[in-house]
Amino acid sequence: MFDRLFGRKRSLEGSALPIVRNVTLGRSIVLDPLAWRRFGDALRFPFDRDTLQIVAQGxxxxxxGGFVHRFYTDDDVMFQAVSNDAAGQDVTDVxxxxxxxxxxPTMPFDRPAWLQRLTARTFTAEGxxxxRRFWFGDEAVKQEPVTFWEDLHDDRDGIVDRRIFQTSMLFARDLDGDGRELLLAIDQENEAGEVSFEIMLGVALELGEFRA
Known part of the structure; x- marks a missing residue:
């Protein structure tokens, strides 16, 4: 998903990556699989393991003013923590x-059409x-998506190895009981100008449902 770019860039500040709830690049995360298996076949979330080996950090x-800390496996599973501080000590969402x-995209109109889908009240895809739109609620017919740069690291020296510009929107659907499945739709472009459209499915985790 995230293509390596040639060259390396200096970190904005500091020489090491944050350690968030004991999670950082090079470590393993052990998950409680009941966090998603309890929903059975109702969940489309394509996940079948309880341990993540982190090989990249974003x-x-x-x-x-908030901060997002992302931790990736070699097959692009993403563990994400949102915090109120850059060091990741005040985590509010996992x-x-x-x-x-x-x-x-293969045709000139592919990207505008995809970006238009990110503004819609609902999102569907094959299979x-x-x-329904989760960020900002679904009252408005259209809502502009969120945009940001993600700095990606392949080791702990604090030097940015890749930067990806992302335009994204979060959607969700309710499951029986108190469950919810998330869908993150992304338009991403690397510094070489290569564009891809990504769909990721996910679940929220409680702080007690993982350890590193």
Whole structure:
């Protein structure tokens, strides 16, 4: 999903990556599989393991002052923690996402059409049910998606190895009981100008449902 670019860039500050709830690049995360298996076949979330080996780490600074810390496996499963601080000590939200689909534009109108889908009240894709806009609520017919740069690291020296510009929107659908499945739809472009469209499915995690 995230293609390596040639060259390396200096970190914005510091020489090491944050350790978030004991999670960082090079470590393993052990998950409680009941966090998603309890929903059985109702969940489309394509995940079948309880341990993640982290091989890359991403950092995002949000416009509202928040921070997103992302941890990736070699097959692009993403463990994500949102915090109020850059060091990741004040975590407010944790989610686990797995790739569902990845496509590349082949025609000039492909990208505008995809970006238009990210503004809609609902989102559907082949093989999936309908999901409703989760960010900003679904009252408005259209809603502009969220945009940001993600700095990606392949080792702990604090040097940015790749930067990806992302335009994304989060959708969700309710499951029986108190469950919810998330769908993250992304338009991403690397510094070489290569564009792809990504769909990831996920679930929210409680702080007690993982350890590293």
């Amino acid at each position: 950092q995002v600074t949000l416009n509202d 989610t686990l996402f797995a790739p569902w689909d990845s496509q590349y 999936l049910p309908e999901y």
